[in-house]
Amino acid sequence: MDKPATPNSFRTGPDEQGMFGIFGGRFVAETLMPLILDLERHWNEVKNDSDFKAELTDLSTHYAGRPSKLYFAEGLTRHLGGAKVYFKREDLNHTGSHKINNCLGQILLAKRMGKKRIIAETGAGQHGVATATVAARFGYPCIVYMGATDVARQSPNVFRMKLLGAEVRPVTAGHGTLKDAMNEALRDWVTNVEDTYYLIGTAAGPHPYPELVRDFQSVIGTEARAQILEQEGRLPDTIIACVGGGSNAIGLFHPFLDDRQVRIIGIEAGGRGLDGIEHCASMNAGAPGVLHGNRTYLLQNADGQIMDGHSISAGLDYPGVGPEHSWLRDSGRVEYVPILDDEALEAFKLTTRVEGIIPALESAHAIAHAVKIVPDMDKDQIVIVNLSGRGDKDVHTVADMLGMEI
């Protein structure tokens, strides 16, 4: 609560209460409190345990395919005519996005805790697929809650989860998107407290989830920092990542937070514009509030009721954001800016054409911002964009937007 406006380090949070300044915390029902404390105890045990780290590193290397490449996007760089653009290729991971990093870490934690059953929520289905994947690999029954709207617009991922042996439960409450899926997963957890591990997909929720998801995802930034030093001999000028809940972004940002010369930009879903309600830019157009176990920026009305957001990208369609991002926003260390649906779609098409890479629509938001700022930067400057996932899952959405039939 009493953190100075400009701390000596931006990398020390959260505090013992799970707070990043006023954000974060443990706003959960009493039934869940003992479970969260138990999770915290186990997490504190494993986070410095060399056996745990070794097992995770081995899986990350041989199963997920880490380290992911830091790729010089020459085609895009030439097209934009400014700074050099690098992509951190999380799209090349097993299951096609950064989500596997967190899922491998948490499934090992669940195993340590002796849990018997895995539940998860998913929006675009990337986290659902990654969870179903690790559940299959470790032999756990797995239930994935997914909003009914998302089930309809992400049917390939639904099928993948089913193939992997997971049960996908469509959630019809609310607008049937990620927020409603998360409510339903919490209801499952509050009912099945004895044997169930809730594998949260983003760096949000009650403490210690924001911290542990961040730490599992920080492999992205740790690698990228070492890779750029190796490849360019210096740190980047700017790093960019998209922010829904914000796990790929905090994973890239965290290792760079104390490199003050590095400009850090998080991209929110601007949807159809911030003037109306059809966006998901909680940090640009929301206010601090309490939902899903933490205090953070939320889209809400004057009565404190949570609004349903909109984005072309199902993975950014969440009316909140991880609490550490809220703190980084208020402390001024990270800039958060919106990108519209149309701008993301243009970046999607451009990247596909000039790089031969089909990015996820989520990642296309980050690329779209690079498209805006890179032409005005010097040619010897460096920008790293987190290519958090591949876009195969989005081809139906994009075809609809372009008025094409597949």
Added chain:
Amino acid sequence: MAATRIDRRMAKLKTEGRPALVTYFMSGDPDYDTALSIMKALPKAGADIIEMGMPFSDPMADGPAIQAAGLRALKGGQTLVKTLKMASEFRVADNETPIVLMGYYNPIYIYGVDRFLKDAIASGIDGLIVVDLPPEMDEELCIPALKAGINFIRLATPTTDNKRLPKVLQNTSGFVYYVSMTGITGSALADTGKVAAAVKRIKGHTDLPVCVGFGVKTAEQARIIGANADGVVVGTAIVNAVANVLGPKGEKTADPAEAVATLVSGLAQGVRSARLAAAE
């Protein structure tokens, strides 16, 4: 802190040798005027304490019935401002029945904690149950509420073991709400033998009255639970009584207040016969 209406009511029922009937209804469901008529009907039908549900868009600990009631209320234009207004209107004719506001933290946080406590007292509110504020977050609302003279009623659950119980009870006042099972509101009633044992366990840690909720739907269940508990909480059954007289478009097919009153009268009889049965 000074005795509240809750403390006085509980003391009175203790001398009468019977448990309290605590009734939950959703404020604003299906609309403001109907909900107010339901609220007024509750004490007349035998309710001892009223829990007013504050609707929230994302009620994570509630089952489908209370979720749906909250959404009906929000659709009908209910806000926290209107919920407090409803309590004040109720207080005009009834200055004795304790009122407990129950819900989630965000609407209170957005209203502003200090402003909320001031307005809640002015509206005749006696206690608060805020589902997503565990003792770890006591500085947020619990401590300010106690300073302002409002009871902060905490939920204890089957996962609250003896080691944790003192922490849960530390700043609790009014009564302790024992949630009879792990799960959401409206699920099936837990094993009554286990509930009785849990009530006994909690009473070993506190002198506060212990009320039991989650899963109580019938007069018979109220009688059995009331044999050991100081109060029986009924929520989902009441919310369902409202839903049952609403048509597919939300139109009223009968008087919701009357439907609730019929149910609550039966429950009140169950509660009143609880100790007689136990004494036999």
